[in-house]
Amino acid sequence: MQCGICKKNSNPIFKEKSGNYSLYECPLCGGQFWNPMKNPGAEWYEKDIRYSFRNKNPLKTPEVNHREFLRDLPASKGKLLDIGMGTGNFLAAAVANGYDGYGTDFDNDAIETAKEFFGLQNVFPLNTEEAIKKFGPGYFDVITLFEVLEHLEDPSESLEKIKVLLKKGGYLAISVPYRGSSKLFKAHDIPPRHLTRWSEKSMENFLNSHQFSVTRMKVIPVPFSYLITKYHFWYEGIFSFGAVEKLTSPKKTQKGETIANNFKKNYRKIKMLQSLARLKDYLLFSIPAAILYLRLLLNKKAGLDLYVLAQFKD
Ligand SMILES: [Zn+2]
Numbered sequence: 001m002q003c004g005i006c007k008k009n010s011n012p013i014f015k016e017k018s019g020n021y022s023l024y025e026c027p028l029c030g031g032q033f034w035n036p037m038k039n040p041g042a043e044w045y046e047k048d049i050r051y052s053f054r055n056k057n058p059l060k061t062p063e064v065n066h067r068e069f070l071r072d073l074p075a076s077k078g079k080l081l082d083i084g085m086g087t088g089n090f091l092a093a094a095v096a097n098g099y100d101g102y103g104t105d106f107d108n109d110a111i112e113t114a115k116e117f118f119g120l121q122n123v124f125p126l127n128t129e130e131a132i133k134k135f136g137p138g139y140f141d142v143i144t145l146f147e148v149l150e151h152l153e154d155p156s157e158s159l160e161k162i163k164v165l166l167k168k169g170g171y172l173a174i175s176v177p178y179r180g181s182s183k184l185f186k187a188h189d190i191p192p193r194h195l196t197r198w199s200e201k202s203m204e205n206f207l208n209s210h211q212f213s214v215t216r217m218k219v220i221p222v223p224f225s226y227l228i229t230k231y232h233f234w235y236e237g238i239f240s241f242g243a244v245e246k247l248t249s250p251k252k253t254q255k256g257e258t259i260a261n262n263f264k265k266n267y268r269k270i271k272m273l274q275s276l277a278r279l280k281d282y283l284l285f286s287i288p289a290a291i292l293y294l295r296l297l298l299n300k301k302a303g304l305d306l307y308v309l310a311q312f313k314d
Contacts, residue, residue, distance in 0.1 A: 001035075003029060004035070004037045004196065005026060005033055005196060005206060006031060008028055019190075021035065021036065032202070034194075039195065045106075058089065058113050062089055064220050064305065066089070070093060072309050074141075074142055078099065079141050080144065081140045082104075082143075083103075084145065084148035087113040088103060088114030088120050099142070101120070102123070104131055108125045128158065137164050142171045143170070144173045145162070145173070148174075150197070155196060159206075163211070169311065169312060171215070171309060171311055172207075172312065174203070175220075175305050177304070177306075178305055179202075180301065181222070181304055200306065203308055204308075218306075219305075220306070220307055222304040227285075228286070
């Protein structure tokens, strides 16, 4: 059997099953991949609630993985391409930090949201081959791939194409879910959404085999607020008074009034109740979350994402 990452006939070792998929680990490159290594396609993602929700409720600020890049700022003021840009919260921050920023995504709704919400102009619904036609080889000083690699059917072939867009000596930044993290955070790290799992060593091997040298690598620990949110969902309903739901439910709207209108009218009240609900979560869950956090740290399972900055060798 061929390794889905380094593509060598390395007799990968079976690790576990998820639905009709089997996870294998390559003894040569250390990479883990799901078999069959098949991306479900754009239509599946459009139906996936995580992505459609994102387009309607775009994040306003950079996330933890983005903030690692914003500490590095390689080739600052240069041309940057964010592949799989989503609704543009990272790209907007990159532009604010002086980059000449460009972005691509297969999700056209996300691109439209990015234009509307952040006023981003150089954003296009293109795949890598189309981007090469549009920009030409070696056009970018920096390419970023945040939470993209783990979705790809053929990471090696994809990186070879992406490399065409990058200048020699240019930088590539990647973040992926971290393979060594606790099972508690792996609920979404399964096929067909994700097709590969990455450790420090397998990431370094992968990059080295494609003419990149690692500049900086970091396992990003799970943010404490993320654990609080986890607890909220684990205990959903038990401590909930449903105050926000009551305020927005059709029962409370007056005759002839739409739910959207009602939401607008009660916006401040709803926002305040949401803040109070968040405060309640902190009061209830801070102590158990802190204990869990300590246990995860001690067992080296607190990593959420793996961030890496690499340079394209001359
Ligand atoms: Zn391999």
